[in-house]
Amino acid sequence: xxxxxxxxxxxxxxxxxxxxxxxxxxxxxxxxxxxxxxxxxxxxxxxxxxxxxxxxxxxxxxxxxxxxxxxxxxxxxxxxxxxxxxxxxxxxxxxxxxxxxxxxxxxxxxxxxxxxxxxxxxxxxxxxxxxxxxxxxxxxxxxxxxxxxxxxxxxxxxxxxxxxxxxxxxxxxxxxxxxxxxxxxxxxxxxxxxxxx
Numbered sequence: 001x002x003x004x005x006x007x008x009x010x011x012x013x014x015x016x017x018x019x020x021x022x023x024x025x026x027x028x029x030x031x032x033x034x035x036x037x038x039x040x041x042x043x044x045x046x047x048x049x050x051x052x053x054x055x056x057x058x059x060x061x062x063x064x065x066x067x068x069x070x071x072x073x074x075x076x077x078x079x080x081x082x083x084x085x086x087x088x089x090x091x092x093x094x095x096x097x098x099x100x101x102x103x104x105x106x107x108x109x110x111x112x113x114x115x116x117x118x119x120x121x122x123x124x125x126x127x128x129x130x131x132x133x134x135x136x137x138x139x140x141x142x143x144x145x146x147x148x149x150x151x152x153x154x155x156x157x158x159x160x161x162x163x164x165x166x167x168x169x170x171x172x173x174x175x176x177x178x179x180x181x182x183x184x185x186x187x188x189x190x191x192x193x194x195x196x197x
Contacts (some may be wrong), residue, residue, distance in 0.1 A: 012120040023153035031111040037164040038078040039070040040179040045085035
C-alpha cells in the first residue's frame with residue numbers, strides 16, 4: 001500500500017520549481033487560446049463562404065456540423081478544418097498561408113507533448129526536464145527526447161500566442177470583425193436584439 005500521508009506536498013510534481021509549473025501552465029493555456037481562436041476563425045471563414053448548394057437546408061446542416069466540431073475537436077483537427085475553410089472560401093487576400101499551416105502543425109506536435117506528457121522526472125542540474133511522451137504505433141513509435149526548461153516554455157508560449165494572432169489576422173485582413181471582439185471590420189454575426197435596433 002502507498003503511504004499517501006507521507007507523500008511530499010504537490011506529489012508527483014514536487015521535483016520542479018514553481019516557476020517551471022507556471023511556465024508550463026502558461027504555455028498549455030496559450031494552446032487552449034489557440035484552439036479557441038481557430039474555432040472562431042473556422043466560424044468566420046465558413047460563415048463568409050458563399051453557399052453553392054441548391055438546398056440551403058442541407059448546407060446549413062453541414063455548416064452546423066462544422067461548427068460543432070470547431071467547439072470540441074483537438075488542435076490537429078482544428079488546424080485541418082481551418083485550412084480547409086480558408087481554401088474552400090477561395091478569396092483569401094493574404095500571403096504565407098502554407099507557412100502558417102506548417103507552423104501550426106509544428107506547434108500542435110509540441111502541444112501534445114506539453115499537455116499530455118508525464119512530467120514527474122526530476123530536472124537536471126540546469127533545470128531541464130524530459131517529459132515522458134511517445135508518439136506513433138509499433139515500429140513507428142518515437143520517444144520525445146528534447147530537454148525542456150523554463151526559457152524553452154516561455155519562448156514556446158510566445159510563439160503560440162503569435163500564431164494565434166496570425167490566425168486572427170487572416171480574418172481581419174478580409175475586412176471582417178474577428179468573432180467575439182469589438183474590433184474593426186464587418187461583423188460576421190449580429191444577435192437579433194442588435195438587428196432589431
